[in-house]
Amino acid sequence: MTTVPITLPKNYLNQDYTLWSWLTTIDHKRIAWLYLVSITFFFFLGGAAATVMRLELATAPGDVVESETYNRLFSLHGIAMVWFFLVPSIPATLGNFLLPLMIGARDMAFPRLNLLSWYLYAIAGVFALTMVIAGGVDTGWTFYTPYSSLFANGQVVLAVVGIIVAGFSSILTGLNFIVTVHKMRAPGLTWMRLPLFVWAQYATAIIMVLATPVLAITLLMIALERILGIGIFDPKMGGDPVLFQHLFWFYSHPAVYIMILPGMGVVSEIITCFARKHIFGYDGMAFALLAIALIGFLVWGHHMFVAGQSVYASVVFSLLSFIVAVPSGIKVFNWAATLYKGSVSFETPMLYALGFVGLFTIGGLTGVTVASTAVDVHVHDTYFVIAHFHYIMVGGMVMAYFGGLHFWWPKMTGRMYPDVWGRIAAITIFIGFNLTFFPQFILGYLGMPRRYHTYPDEFELLNALSSAGASILAAGYLLPLAYLLYSLRWGPMAGPNPWDARGLEWTTPSPPPEHNFDRIPIVTQKPYAYDVPKRDSDPA
């Protein structure tokens, strides 16, 4: 048999193969890859820390690592996962890659700024790794004072500087997204014709730009307090440790939405495509994204119901937290309604999207539980809270990220991965996830506090279960790494639009040419113009 060498048309990948061309690229699609590779590294680093933690927690006594090590592990896990994986995950990879393609633009508004964002991220990453190599920190990702400012003896300054730099990276990304969406839309692409993915990135970008500076200032104050002893969080010098919590959560609650809104955007794209239907309630969905982003700024005090803030402040924060849950609820209902009278198929991205909806629902409902003041007094700082936010962050965002990666992988690489393996991985992750985190809800209700290296014996059974689940989850996460890499080389050609999807990104070749579109498209209709056949089975 003779093989005919296929020469692919020039695209953004085969343009130039040198490392230098990658490190100096200002192509948003290549920058997306720079991010993809770097955040994957941090995902597995944070995951490795979690693996050792679950190993330790499988039994009640502290027998695998020392307390010191354990404390450094959970701090590393939190810092790596929040700032080096979750915050940049969908925005900096899929967002970077897709935003210009989805709005019919040739690049971001500020391509060089975009590259600078990645370099800032890389510098931040170097700080973080230096911090780890120099011994790490044991403050937790929350850096509560006065422990972090006066007592902890790890590399706190290195850690906070790293996070501040990472913060600037996400501010610049946010800025770029906002300007791009305002200024670079193709002719005819009005706001109400934007795909929800773009709306989600836009809402996220607003939070990034408005909230992250507060984080930078707050963490800077910790560094100053450690180096110069300015005393702003030190009661002995008239400072207030609780002030730190206010400032920290003023960023970190909205940051929770940085870590979930992009996922909601991804899922809206996937569900419409695999149900072959227009999204149910487009206006409501877009509005809900913005509402969540804005109200999300007013609920930070729900982290402090037992920290001694005024009772009435707590009640108001609780009320606002219930209100912010309503738009999230609307979204879940609308996704369900989108399936109604659709023509549903279950390829890998759809399995992840459905998994997202289910796990996000559980995370959201238990969020309502912890927003209830009297109940939160009991479950606050226990494993109940751990389970709750992992259902949102991992069950939600990571599922959405994987779903998005599988959905747009053919666009990004031009290749298809083996769908069977994709489905196996999706189901493994779903099962492993629930086994890991569901027992933690029960542990939390029973009173097991978070950040415990050792614990009373009666919590052992549930912890062992959770650790067993974690091993399945870990296997589930390694699978895509294997078959996605495999597909890069051996996957069949995908063609421009393997899912028969509707967005503008599917109208260019896969992988897209460097300039995205030969001719800038003109948009004449709303997104998700899937036409479901009316009265019989779908021929698709």
Place this chain on the structure above:
Amino acid sequence: MPGTDTQESIALLPRASTLAERVDAQFFTLLWVDALMVVVLFGLIIGFAVYYRRGTLRNRVSNAPQTRVEITWSTALLLIFLSIFAWSAHLYVEASSPPKNALEIHGIGKQWMWKFEHRGGQREINELHVPLGVPVKVILATQDVIHSFFVPAFRMKQDVVPGRLRVAWFTPSRVGRYHLFCAEYCGLDHSRMRGHVVVMERNDYEAWLAGFTGTESLAAQGEKLFSQYGCIGCHGPGSKVLAPGLGGIFGKSVPLAGGSIAVVDENYLRDSILAPEQQVVAGYQPIMPSFAGRIDEADLMRLIAYIKSLSAPQGAP
């Protein structure tokens, strides 16, 4: 039965305070509401996904009244959420302040242990004995970082923040021995900052208190400190310095220089000793020196207990 652990099974967390019943009622109601919503939503999603799966012959003509449907479920959701909010906030506000007649016990958290001192001066570490059926108010301080006083069986938790006194209170409703955890991460041995709360019948509790010998009440210890630290030179009877008398001030309001009025509670007394210049009593010169850094939390709590024990001087209102 003190001595044995009442919490050896994971089956159910004991409800050992009057609050526990009420919190559990809310928790489990919420659980059922959640379960119902999960069943409905998952039912819809799985139902639709399977029924309308590709390749099946179905009527796919959709004429759902979109806006009406959306408004209906948003309002329903909002109403459900608001009622949960109100129910929970009601309990939270009600449980936020202890009754006046509560039994007072002082507690100090430090890396990595809990120390308690009863009124009569009985001290214990990582154990707290309390009587059944009596409201107990634990006045908490921390010597270093933030800790959190958490008794799952009481469904009660209170952070203790440096620089402030905090109150944790509960009415034990079941005899037994229950976990006491530190719930706020506080460094190296955070997970070993655990102890037990032992709920005893009232007579047993009295007998237990009486079993201590050679203890001196908190107030009596405070009285000694009062002269040791030289407070008496200004505040004592016959002092030449113009300083306010401290008898009977606890619970009263005092006018401050600058026109505001402060209610004398534990935190006010604490602040008056550590940062007197911040709350100067009207009509006095700010000559009281600050004792910050010179008196530790344990002595502070004794001084406060002493001042609280003082009665108003004869003839005063």
